[in-house]
Amino acid sequence: MSYNRVSPDSEMASYNMAQQQGGFVMKEDRDNRPIGSYEEDVGLGCCGWILTIISYIIVICTFPIALCICIKVVQEYERAVIFRLGRLLPGGAKGPGIFFVLPCTDEYRKVDLRTQAFDVPPQEILTKDSVTVSVDAVVYFRVSNATISVANVENANQSTRLLAQTTLRNILGTKNLTEILSDRENISHTMQSQLDEATDPWGIKVERVEIKDVRLPVQLQRAMAAEAEAAREARAKVIAAEGEMNASRALKEAADVIAMSPSALQLRYLQTLTSISAEKNSTIIFPLPIDLINNMMKK
Secondary structure, three states: OOOOOOOOHHHHHHHHHHHOOOOOOOHHHHHHHHHHOOOOOOOOOHHHHHHHHHHHHHHOOOOOHHHHHHHHEEHHHHHHHEEEEEOOOOOOOEEOOOOOOOOOOOEEEEEOOOOOOEEEEEEEEEEOOOEEEEEEEEEEEEOOOOOHHHHHHOOHHHHHHHHHHHHHHHHOOOHHHHHHHHHHHHHHHHHHHHHHHHHHHHOEEEEEEEEEEEOOOHHHHHHHHHHHHHHHHHHHHHHHHHHHHHHHHHHHHHHHHHOOHHHHHHHHHHHHHHHHHHHHHOOOOOOOOHHHHHHHHHH
């Protein structure tokens, strides 16, 4: 015997078709669908309607006092998700402003729609090139759907925090150390897209993710510093060697020019004596040409 697997989309299509045809939906099919993605399949029931009517009667009988209990206010940045006898009221979240709840039968939860931020604790991560680093980040998110954030997940904020930690470890585990240090912006965008896609069924919108700090082991920092210092010394030696080579070429050209004119050497001697005497030195050295000394010795 063979079994065919039914996808959630086909289940939802069959559920909608059954509603249009006036049929019934089995309880197992209703429980498998996401919370908040459909309206109530059945009403409150006989007992539910009786309790609701009793609540209305209590409100009418205690009308002046009941207003203090039944009328609630939410701020501009808040929404209220109301449950009546454990079921979500149709119409979505209430607010901002004034809304009405029944005593004994209605419960509500306030949801803050403002952008919130949290720090991802430092995560010890083994990179692709087998280097252990400690990375922390900051995540900015907000509630985009108050009803889903209350009905589909127990604690949307805590779930987002834990998911951010695992996502950070998974993404950085596929990167080299050089990529982590130089390509933080791309890593932040990748992490944001993955978090946003994963938290969308929870009614959470991840707006921004930033890598704060990358901490390297002390031994690795020393090795990298020694490598950078050796590279700088090598470049300095190459530059010094190039300077010596250029200076030797210039001296060779100057010697060739002086050799072509003997009087140029005498002028150079006089210029050197002038520069020495300008510094107020007590000792003056007179250089004598070797040719002059040779002539004197021959005589």
